Amino acid sequence: xxxxxxxxxxxxxxxxxxxxxxxxxxxxxxxxxxxxxxxxxxxxxxxxxxxxxxxxxxxxxxxxxxxxxxxxxxxxxxxxxxxxxxxxxxxxxxxxxxxxxxxxxxxxxxxxxxxxxxxxxxxxxxxxxxxxxxxxxxxxxxxxxxxxxxxxxxxxxxxxxxxxxxxxxxxxxxxxxxxxxxxxxxxxxxxxxxxxxxxxxxxxxxxxxxxxxxxxxxxxxxxxxxxxxxxxxxxxxxxxxxxxxxxxxxxxxxxxxxxxxxxxxxxxxxxxxxxxxxxxxxxxxxxxx
Numbered sequence: 001x002x003x004x005x006x007x008x009x010x011x012x013x014x015x016x017x018x019x020x021x022x023x024x025x026x027x028x029x030x031x032x033x034x035x036x037x038x039x040x041x042x043x044x045x046x047x048x049x050x051x052x053x054x055x056x057x058x059x060x061x062x063x064x065x066x067x068x069x070x071x072x073x074x075x076x077x078x079x080x081x082x083x084x085x086x087x088x089x090x091x092x093x094x095x096x097x098x099x100x101x102x103x104x105x106x107x108x109x110x111x112x113x114x115x116x117x118x119x120x121x122x123x124x125x126x127x128x129x130x131x132x133x134x135x136x137x138x139x140x141x142x143x144x145x146x147x148x149x150x151x152x153x154x155x156x157x158x159x160x161x162x163x164x165x166x167x168x169x170x171x172x173x174x175x176x177x178x179x180x181x182x183x184x185x186x187x188x189x190x191x192x193x194x195x196x197x198x199x200x201x202x203x204x205x206x207x208x209x210x211x212x213x214x215x216x217x218x219x220x221x222x223x224x225x226x227x228x229x230x231x232x233x234x235x236x237x238x239x240x241x242x243x244x245x246x247x248x249x250x251x252x253x254x255x256x257x258x259x260x261x262x263x264x265x266x267x268x269x270x271x272x273x274x275x276x277x278x279x280x281x282x283x284x285x286x287x288x289x
Contacts, residue, residue, distance in 0.1 A: 002114055006083070008032075008055035010047075011062045011110030013102045014070035015039065021047055022106035023055050026114060034103045039069065044076040051082075062087045062113040064105065066122035074122050085119040087112050125250030127226055131219060131242045138215035138239075145208035152179065152201040159194055167198075176202045247289045264289040 002009070011022040019039055023032040033054055037043035051059060060083040066074040067086070077084050087109040113119040123129070149172075156164055167178055179202035184192040220238040223231055223245065230241040247263060254260045261267040265287055268279035 002026075002060060002116070002119065005058060006060045007057040008051070008059040009062055009110040009113055010051050010055060010059060011087075011106040011108065011113075012047075012064065012070060012073065013105035013109065014063060014065040014068075014073065015102070016069055018102075019043065019047070019070065019073060020102035020106045021050070022103060022110055023051070024107065024110040024114070025055075031107055031110075034106065036102065039072065041072075041076070044073050047073070048077065048080065048082070059083070060085055060113065060119075062109040062119065063122065064089050064109050066124075071124075075124055078124055084122060084124075085113050086122040087119065121249075121253040123246065123249035123253070125248075125253075127222070128245045128249050131222060131226075132246045134215050134219050134222070135239070135242045135246065138212050138219070141208045141212040141215065145205055145212065148201050148204045148208065152198060152205070155194060155197055155201070159198075160191060163191060163194065176205055180206065243289055247286055 007026055009024045009026060011024060013020045013022075017039055018036050020034065020036045022034050024030070025032050033050075035047075035050060037046050051061075061074075061077055062085050063070040063074050064087050065071075066084070074084050074086075089105075123132075152175075156167055159167070167175060170178065179198040182195040182199045182202075184196040184199075216238055219242050220231070223238055223241045227241065227245060230236055230244065231238065248254060248260070254263065258267065262282065263285045265281065265283050265285040267282045267285075269282045271278055271280040
């Protein structure tokens with residue numbers, strides 16, 4: 001157990017502006033000190049100096065939100081040789097005002113790691129975090145493109161017959177091309193407004209498609225450098241490969257293939273009923289993966 005390997009666990013409740021620390025002594029099971037630091041590099045140094053002074057010897061850091069608000073602190077600590085573990089944020093029950101306490105959440109994080117109910121290695125691989133940024137931006141462009149296309153088709157349904165008949169029956173590429181060349185004019189207010197809206201949406205779709213294609217090309221280029229064998233597998237494209245690499249993060253994060261299967265929601269668990277012995281998939285973990 002972790003309690004046999006470390007003397008202190010530093011639990012951290014992370015927020016956008018501040019982080020709250022709880023220094024837990026594994027021998028006495030008591031919190032030695034609580035402190036709140038700014039979520040800046042100066043605050044990170046303050047936290048590390050405090051830990052070296054008040055929690056000497058072998059220690060581990062238990063961070064809530066290491067993939068969001070705590071990403072900067074987690075990366076800072078790992079670069080300086082500290083053991084960093086990821087803790088899921090606890091589910092809130094009852095009144096938030098009665099149960100919410102940053103110091104209490106920091107202590108909960110430390111005790112969750114000590115009990116063994118939490119404490120996986122966070123995703124801190126620089127290369128795979130770069131993939132994550134590109135993938136998030138591409139997904140946003142694709143979603144916005146889909147929304148703009150749906151709006152364009154919805155406007156066509158209620159368009160005046162003369163305009164609707166001119167634009168019906170074309171492929172998406174031809175439709176967008178025709179809409180992008182529409183001229184509003186001034187004679188008919190309704191037609192002018194509709195033509196302007198359709199032209200705006202068509203040009204927006206074109207811009208978003210170009211943006212998504214550019215980001216996908218960059219994803220492909222980086223994956224070919226990081227793991228070309230993934231793209232060589234049948235059915236694996238840059239988007240699927242990026243999702244796999246982001247979940248894997250860096251060497252050493254996952255101990256074995258079984259841990260990766262559990263992360264991906266593909267691990268078999270017993271589902272026996274009477275004399276029938278069978279298994280089902282554990283549907284937890286990263287559902288997209």
